[in-house]
Amino acid sequence: MVCIANVVGLLLAKFTACSGEIGVRRALGATRGDIIRQYLTETLVIGIAGALLGLVLSVGGLRIVDAYSFDAAGIARHDPWMVTLTVLIALASAVLAGLLPTWRAARQVPALQLKSQ
Helix, strand or coil: CHHHHHHHHHHHHHHHHCHHHHHHHHHCCCCHHHHHHHHHHHHHHHHHHHHHHHHHHHHHHHHHHHHHCCCCCCCCCCCHHHHHHHHHHHHHHHHHHHHHHHHHHHCCCHHHHHHHC
């Protein structure tokens, strides 16, 4: 939960920094749905990158355990179902963490953003 709260904070800061871009896109005809799709896709890509990085680190960690611990060599292995479940949880967590920042980004009023620029 701490990681998800951290990701929400980081995404809020990132999407707030892009408020001028969002205002221009909305003024040029982008709908709220377009903004939501863009930022949820970005959040999903971050989730995929995180899941892949976690998978690579876990494979590396298991290889280290296999190489240096003869007692745990037979026990330390990846279960395909657990890997699949872990990747799905990582992706779902990323999308859930991105919902609030995406919703706030899509609710911005383009006129106010353009006026402040």
